[in-house]
Amino acid sequence: MESxxxxxxxxxxxxxxxxxxxxxxxxxxxxxxxxxxxTKCVGFELLLQSILLQQKDPTRALANDIYLEVKLxxxxxxxxxxxxxxxxxxxxxxxxxxxxxWNWYFSYDGETITERPSASDFISRxxxxxxxxxxxxxxxEI
Amino acid sequence: xxxxxRMTTAQLDELLQAELRKVTPDEExxxxxxxxxxxxxxxxxxxxxxxxxxxxxxxxxxLLIAVxxxxxxxxxxxxxxxxxxxxxxxxxxxxxxxxxxxAEYIFETDNPGLQQLYDKxxxxxxxxPVVPMWLPEGHELTAINVSEFVGGVKISASFKMDDNxxxxxxxxxxxxxxxxxxxxxxxxxxxxEGRVKHTIMENAEKWTVSWVKDNIGCLVTAKVNKADIYxxxxxxxxxxxx
Numbered sequence: 001m002e003s004x005x006x007x008x009x010x011x012x013x014x015x016x017x018x019x020x021x022x023x024x025x026x027x028x029x030x031x032x033x034x035x036x037x038x039t040k041c042v043g044f045e046l047l048l049q050s051i052l053l054q055q056k057d058p059t060r061a062l063a064n065d066i067y068l069e070v071k072l073x074x075x076x077x078x079x080x081x082x083x084x085x086x087x088x089x090x091x092x093x094x095x096x097x098x099x100x101x102w103n104w105y106f107s108y109d110g111e112t113i114t115e116r117p118s119a120s121d122f123i124s125r126x127x128x129x130x131x132x133x134x135x136x137x138x139x140x141e142i
Numbered sequence: 143x144x145x146x147x148r149m150t151t152a153q154l155d156e157l158l159q160a161e162l163r164k165v166t167p168d169e170e171x172x173x174x175x176x177x178x179x180x181x182x183x184x185x186x187x188x189x190x191x192x193x194x195x196x197x198x199x200x201x202x203x204x205l206l207i208a209v210x211x212x213x214x215x216x217x218x219x220x221x222x223x224x225x226x227x228x229x230x231x232x233x234x235x236x237x238x239x240x241x242x243x244x245a246e247y248i249f250e251t252d253n254p255g256l257q258q259l260y261d262k263x264x265x266x267x268x269x270x271p272v273v274p275m276w277l278p279e280g281h282e283l284t285a286i287n288v289s290e291f292v293g294g295v296k297i298s299a300s301f302k303m304d305d306n307x308x309x310x311x312x313x314x315x316x317x318x319x320x321x322x323x324x325x326x327x328x329x330x331x332x333x334x335e336g337r338v339k340h341t342i343m344e345n346a347e348k349w350t351v352s353w354v355k356d357n358i359g360c361l362v363t364a365k366v367n368k369a370d371i372y373x374x375x376x377x378x379x380x381x382x383x384x
Contacts, residue, residue, distance in 0.1 A: 014183055018158065018179055023159065023162055027162075029172075030162065030172065033169045033173055
């Protein structure tokens with residue numbers, strides 16, 4: 001199914017309308033649930049925290065910065081472990097996921113997504129979508 | 143999923159937001175709610191498409207009526223239709239089309255008392271949606287009465303939970319008109335649901351809702367909160383999957 005940019009924006013507006021405006025974490029959780037990232041796997045929480053940190057400050061690098069903070073916060077042994085858990089969560093989501101949801105979040109220029117994004121693309125894209133959601137929420141409040 | 147479809151959008155929003163506030167939200171709660179919310183958002187678009195479709199059909203029919211008989215060498219499309227239908231076993235007349243709104247209505251409730259009330263109403267040949275499918279939890283049927291009055295029949299039912307009582311009354315009579323259920327009181331609220339106007343009044347923390355459906359005068363009195371009174375009314379018009 002081909003997605004259009006319009007559908008991505010429609011979906012963001014839909015989420016802005018129904019989700020709690022102050023609950024950024026809850027919104028990011030919805031993104032991951034819709035993409036079928038398994039909620040019970042370790043990578044889910046690590047992904048979530050990475051997305052929230054990236055959204056808060058898009059200038060931060062993932063390696064040696066965000067992954068380091070996430071590692072410390074979750075008592076992981078190494079950044080490598082964090083990355084592995086995140087990649088595994090994304091891999092599972094890609095295999096079981098809804099193409100519709102993947103197209104909502106990852107379709108560029110209206111093209112259907114055919115390749116699984118890398119962990120860094122995944123995190124930065126969702127952080128960006130979260131930012132768009134926040135802008136839409138502020139727009140609704142005006 | 144069915145129980146989510148019975149909830150209002152505001153209730154679903156509240157449930158979803160509450161779920162997402164948890165440390166570990168359950169996707170088996172959140173995702174179905176999102177699905178139902180999305181279905182509801184898409185419905186107006188589907189209705190618009192239906193309107194466009196029917197508009198196109200009407201335009202084509204108008205063209206046929208105007209042009210085809212001339213081409214076929216007759217003055218009237220009806221002569222052509224009659225000739226064609228001789229060769230068919232059935233002719234589908236407009237009057238035979240079931241009302242799509244009534245056809246989708248199926249009474250379904252978790253409250254055994256409401257089921258009994260529905261059965262009593264149905265025994266009198268009433269098939270229109272007038273019986274609620276939901277009452278606040280704990281309200282059980284304590285009495286149901288059918289009595290005749292001059293010109294009609296009255297059904298009354300009482301549901302109780304502790305000291306709270308919900309009374310539902312139906313008066314079936316050809317002399318029922320909407321005038322009898324209107325109030326001059328300026329404190330009334332008119333609430334429209336299921337294309338029916340319901341008059342809602344509050345007195346001493348008790349709500350009274352009245353409306354007329356066909357030849358049935360309906361009355362519900364209840365000591366519940368306002369959200370519940372709206373839900374009781376909405377539940378009358380819930381549509382269930384066949």
